[in-house]
Amino acid sequence: MTDVRELQAQFDAQRRAFAAEPYPGLAIRRDRLARLATLTRRHRDEIARAIGRDFGHRAEAETRLAEVATVLQAVRHARRHLRRWMRPRRAPVPWRLKPGRARIHRQPLGVVGIIAPSNYPWNLALLPAVDALAAGNRVMIKPSEHTPATSELLSRLVDRYFGAEELCVVLGGVETARDFAALPLDHLLFTGHADTGREVARAAAANLTPITLELGGKTPAIVCRDADLAKAAERIAFGKWLNAGQTCIAPDHVLIEASRLGAFIEAMRRTVADFYPRGTASEDYSAVLGARQRARLEGMLEEARDHGCRVIALGERVELPGGGAKLPPTLVIDPHEGLSLMREEIFGPWLPIVGVRDLDAAIGHVNAGPRPLALYAFTDDPGQRQRLLETTHSGGVVFNDTLWHNAVPALPFGGVGESGMGAYQGEAGFLRFSLERSVFLQARHNAVGLLNPPYRRWLLRLLGL
Incomplete structure (x- = not known):
């Protein structure tokens, strides 16, 4: 059980680590993703046993298909496309502002929190983590208290493969989840029931924490x-x-x-x-x-x-x-x-x-x-x-x-209305946990000075303004 002081200390450690390395390079991000894949692939039998204990019985083939394979596939996809996702995007410039140039710079947000449910306790804890790590963030995961064997295994393996300042797992019950949602995170993703999602949204609103809600509904x-x-x-x-x-x-x-x-x-x-x-x-x-x-x-x-x-x-x-x-x-x-x-x-x-x-x-x-x-x-x-x-x-x-x-x-994965807000997975997930920062580079020689006061009426008419 993680108390509020320990929770705050873990968050502060990740925030300091992010401040010291605010833009991890391609090699660092790929390494973190590779370790996440190794953690899952090397321990797939332990994962199946832990989920089986929590459920009483979970078909092993379903665990391998829906928990293990999905995480490994997501890591492969992210590593393959990460260089392109990280690359700044050129943006067109109106003729009035040329020869200035514009681009979109994709920047990590900081510390991302994930509150995972019990139905797919490995998949729904780590799939968002794949996207958040690919985007260069630090990640905190609060797994479900209803799957204690799986949550404990996840915590133990994450401690083995990652530094706590990169990726950490927070164990605890409902009170811990409330404290977790109240942290001043840079983004919070919750998967679960709509009623709990409303509580999470209220807690996050106190800090204006951006949220992604993956809920459910009557499909x-x-x-x-x-x-x-x-x-x-x-x-x-x-x-x-x-x-x-x-x-x-x-x-x-x-x-x-x-x-x-x-x-x-x-x-x-x-x-x-x-x-x-x-x-x-x-x-x-x-x-x-x-x-x-x-x-x-x-x-x-x-x-x-x-x-x-x-x-x-x-x-x-x-x-x-x-x-x-x-x-x-x-x-x-x-x-x-x-x-x-x-x-x-x-x-x-x-x-x-x-x-x-x-x-x-x-x-x-x-x-x-x-x-x-x-x-x-x-x-x-x-x-x-x-x-x-x-x-x-x-x-x-x-x-x-x-x-x-x-x-x-x-394909982006997410809901609409009562079934959620926001989407993640693949490039959509990379963007969900990134700041798309607008950048304008003014040319050494430009004509914008002509728009300084006192305004020239004839110039405004010429420019169609």
């Missing part, structure tokens, strides 16, 4: 009339039940024409049986983290049953040693909008499937709610794709699949 999957139902079911099932639905960009609910609803349900049954031959007990199916989260999910499902919803469980609940549990993939058919299942982000293995009249009705449904972090649509019709892009808002869009936009390092 829809729209299955259009021309979609192949078997393929749509396969891709939605993959996105939904990866990490048992505990993914901020997981499909939250499905919108499909009512006439195709029955066939889609059967396609989902077959897909889940293919994915998990041993049902919920399969090694490839992950547990839901935390008793409080499981109780919240079970309350949602009980409310849906009480209101007469058709509930189709595609497996059985499995109790795990140590008190954890796996909750089965479950379909909820046509729940009404007043249920918590349809008002709140589910963040678990329940999947509402809503029958709608047509694409217009599906678009209306999406636009009636808060703007989601992602939108998934299954159609091969270019016209329908363009219409969805032009008439809806979301952080990201994927056609004929789910999740994979987040695996493209060159």
Whole structure:
């Protein structure tokens, strides 16, 4: 547990180190990124074991795919493009100011803070750190208290591979997180629930700390009339039940024409049986983290049953040693909008499937709610794709699949409205943690002196002013 004095001392040490080296060169930045990759690659088995202990059971393949591989890919991308990202950009100069020159200088901000969630405790702590280190900053990470084994491992490995003035991990609970958000950081990135995001924004506002909020929301999957139902079911099932639905960009609910609803349900049954031959007990199916989260999910499902919803469980609940549990993939058919299942982000293995009249009705449904972090649509019709892009808002869009936009390092990742503000990843992340500084270089011989008072009216008319 880090107390407020120790937290302030760590921040002050990083601020002093940044003041002594305010613009790290390319070689230093690449070295820091290489150490971050080595830290992750060399200890991938320990990472998988720690996350498995925290969850009760996390499919090892999911940890390697969604925690380890993503960080290594982000480091490779940043190291490959870093020289170009760091290079000053020329800016055009109006003819009235020539032969002066202008450029944009990309400069590190200073000390960047990251508050990471529990659902992907390695990925969501280190992916923003990749961007912040690439931009030349010092970084402080506050990992989740709900994944103590992973947070402790992260702290220990970071101490081994980095100086505390470069990158440090702050352990602690809710009070530590509040103190962390109240530091006068040069940028703060938070990933988590919208309600907590509001608290973080209020704390950061006291210092006018710039923030990036990566939240979540009711991410829809729209299955259009021309979609192949078997393929749509396969891709939605993959996105939904990866990490048992505990993914901020997981499909939250499905919108499909009512006439195709029955066939889609059967396609989902077959897909889940293919994915998990041993049902919920399969090694490839992950547990839901935390008793409080499981109780919240079970309350949602009980409310849906009480209101007469058709509930189709595609497996059985499995109790795990140590008190954890796996909750089965479950379909909820046509729940009404007043249920918590349809008002709140589910963040678990329940999947509402809503029958709608047509694409217009599906678009209306999406636009009636808060703007989601992602939108998934299954159609091969270019016209329908363009219409969805032009008439809806979301952080990201994927056609004929789910999740994979987040695996493209060159694509910005972020939300809009209730699903967040700001984006990071790749060059977007480099810019998020940089100051784009305007630079104007006046030429030795120039004509701007003609604009000094007393103003010449004829010159102003000549210049079109």
